[in-house]
Amino acid sequence: MNEILQVKDLEKSFGDFVAVNKINLNIKEGEIFSILGHNGAGKSTLIKMVLGLINPTSGEIWIDGLQYRQKSKDIKRIIGYLPERMNFYANLTAWETISFYAKLKEVQPERCEEVLEQVGLADVMHRRVGAFSKGMQQRLGLAQAVIHRPKLLILDEPTTGLDPIGIMELKQMIRNWNQEGTTIFFSSHNLADVEELAGNMAIMNKGSIVADGSLAELQQKYKLRTKIKIKVSGDPSETWFSQQQFTSRFGKFEIQDNTMTCYCDSRDKMDVLKTLLDKGIKIEDFSVDEPGLDLVYQEVMRNCAIF
Ligand SMILES: Nc1ncnc2c1ncn2[C@@H]1O[C@H](COP(=O)(O)OP(=O)(O)OP(=O)(O)O)[C@@H](O)[C@H]1O
Ligand SMILES: [Mg+2]
Numbered sequence: 001m002n003e004i005l006q007v008k009d010l011e012k013s014f015g016d017f018v019a020v021n022k023i024n025l026n027i028k029e030g031e032i033f034s035i036l037g038h039n040g041a042g043k044s045t046l047i048k049m050v051l052g053l054i055n056p057t058s059g060e061i062w063i064d065g066l067q068y069r070q071k072s073k074d075i076k077r078i079i080g081y082l083p084e085r086m087n088f089y090a091n092l093t094a095w096e097t098i099s100f101y102a103k104l105k106e107v108q109p110e111r112c113e114e115v116l117e118q119v120g121l122a123d124v125m126h127r128r129v130g131a132f133s134k135g136m137q138q139r140l141g142l143a144q145a146v147i148h149r150p151k152l153l154i155l156d157e158p159t160t161g162l163d164p165i166g167i168m169e170l171k172q173m174i175r176n177w178n179q180e181g182t183t184i185f186f187s188s189h190n191l192a193d194v195e196e197l198a199g200n201m202a203i204m205n206k207g208s209i210v211a212d213g214s215l216a217e218l219q220q221k222y223k224l225r226t227k228i229k230i231k232v233s234g235d236p237s238e239t240w241f242s243q244q245q246f247t248s249r250f251g252k253f254e255i256q257d258n259t260m261t262c263y264c265d266s267r268d269k270m271d272v273l274k275t276l277l278d279k280g281i282k283i284e285d286f287s288v289d290e291p292g293l294d295l296v297y298q299e300v301m302r303n304c305a306i307f
Contacts, residue, residue, distance in 0.1 A: 007059070008024055009060070010059030011058045012057050023046060027152075031200060034186055034200075038205065051154065052068045092129055094127065094132070095125040098140070098143055102147055119139040121140060135166045155174075155185070158174075200213060201213070206304075218300070219266060222303075227288070229289075250262060
């Protein structure tokens with residue numbers, strides 16, 4: 001698959017301060033990619049360089065194979081952008097605001113209504129933006145970001161200011177746009193949102209990318225264990241096969257009453273259950289608890305603190 005965004009050895013310094021430190025990134029066309037990190041990690045600075053809003057100190061950026069110094073206008077047509085904070089003219093209505101962006105981005109006026117509908121502002125499109133809540137302004141920001149049907153949609157903390165229903169709707173919009181072929185690149189502090197949406201992610205700390213890959217890859221890399229709780233009939237300790245053999249194959253486990261709790265590699269889940277069944281143990285119930293992004297993130301940050 002083609003890479004829509006490639007970043008090579010990208011660096012940005014403000015005076016002596018290095019905000020983004022020799023970053024490398026490859027984002028494939030069609031994926032949902034997230035950039036995570038503490039406040040001040042360098043996410044927005046990276047995004048602004050990708051958008052051509054600030055110049056890198058050094059390094060290269062390719063967007064759909066193009067570079068800013070050659071094809072800056074073409075690149076801007078490819079990208080849609082929702083900034084961290086967006087300011088609109090308070091006296092314009094949502095309709096007037098989006099019509100303004102439609103002219104700016106040279107799209108048909110018919111697209112305005114369609115896009116306001118998509119972001120859930122159809123009912124209020126003739127109201128003044130100055131009277132909009134933060135969440136409504138965020139939706140308007142999204143409308144201007146997608147009005148020209150960008151190939152690459154960049155969202156800087158898109159869930160900020162949205163209520164729980166708004167967040168669910170936004171996630172659905174992101175999935176829909178992605179299914180229509182738009183590549184999504186978003187920054188977020190919300191680990192649950194990233195876990196739910198992103199196929200691949202990069203974690204930034206103090207300007208550097210300290211971990212990247214899919215959640216499964218990161219779980220493997222940081223050797224985080226999957227917890228399986230298995231309820232068996234009878235007293236498991238009486239019917240047990242070699243506990244030592246089990247531990248050396250799958251890792252440690254605990255038994256309490258008729259429940260066994262096993263901490264294994266995610267890839268061994270089915271083998272654990274199969275081994276028990278093969279030994280004639282009757283499984284009444286089981287639950288699987290995969291290590292989430294919260295644990296991965298903690299582990300990544302713990303490693304940063306050590307090295
Ligand atoms: N124009 C600037 N001049 C000086 N320092 C800057 C400038 N822009 C950003 N920085 C610094 O660069 C660092 C990275 O900032 P950035 O806004 O990229 O962080 P972030 O990861 O987006 O954080 P947040 O999660 O809070 O949005 C911060 O220490 C910030 O103070
Ligand atoms: Mg930011």
